[in-house]
Amino acid sequence: MRLNWVLGGQEKPAARADVLRHRLGGRRTAPETTVIDQLRAHRPEFFGTGFACLWHEVMHGDSEWSPAERQLLAATVSKVNGSMVCLLAHQSAATRELGPGLVTAALRDPGTAPITPPLAAALRFVAKLAGEKADVQGTDAGTIMAWGRSADAVRDLAYLCAVVTTINRITDALDLKGPFTVV
Numbered sequence: 001m002r003l004n005w006v007l008g009g010q011e012k013p014a015a016r017a018d019v020l021r022h023r024l025g026g027r028r029t030a031p032e033t034t035v036i037d038q039l040r041a042h043r044p045e046f047f048g049t050g051f052a053c054l055w056h057e058v059m060h061g062d063s064e065w066s067p068a069e070r071q072l073l074a075a076t077v078s079k080v081n082g083s084m085v086c087l088l089a090h091q092s093a094a095t096r097e098l099g100p101g102l103v104t105a106a107l108r109d110p111g112t113a114p115i116t117p118p119l120a121a122a123l124r125f126v127a128k129l130a131g132e133k134a135d136v137q138g139t140d141a142g143t144i145m146a147w148g149r150s151a152d153a154v155r156d157l158a159y160l161c162a163v164v165t166t167i168n169r170i171t172d173a174l175d176l177k178g179p180f181t182v183v
Contacts, residue, residue: 039170058163064153065160068097069119072106073157074164076123079107080130083168085176090164118147122157129161 039047075090105113110123141154
């Protein structure tokens with residue numbers, strides 16, 4: 001994902017924003033809602049289309065991490081943050097794509113899970129970044145890059161961790177309840 005449009009103060013391209021606005025504001029086929037939907041309903045001035053676009057870019061934009069891997073990464077961040085509602089939503093989304101055995105094993109111990117070494121390193125990285133001490137060092141990023149991932153991939157992990165942590169905190173503070181779907 002490349003968030004230059006956010007960091008550089010540029011406006012989000014209209015075509016994608018319109019598609020996302022329609023997708024989030026349009027009729028849903030399932031009765032479940034996303035956390036973003038509930039937050040938008042609660043405080044639209046804070047969680048309007050802008051935040052929804054940011055969330056979509058982090059979770060589905062261009063990245064070296066697949067959307068399924070990002071759901072697993074988000075589940076890991078939510079687990080570290082103790083946000084059970086978000087953990088269950090992201091775990092469910094990751095399970096649909098990756099399978100229950102792999103997701104359970106990766107959440108339990110990335111080092112022994114049947115996943116690629118870069119993903120295991122990424123899971124450890126976001127867990128460390130989301131932790132209370134956040135004692136992240138250059139060697140943590142270096143481990144991911146040593147497995148062939150770029151500095152952009154590491155930056156994507158930092159964005160994901162920041163956005164998921166924000167949603168975890170607000171979801172818990174507002175006592176939002178599931179079940180949620182994850183988009």
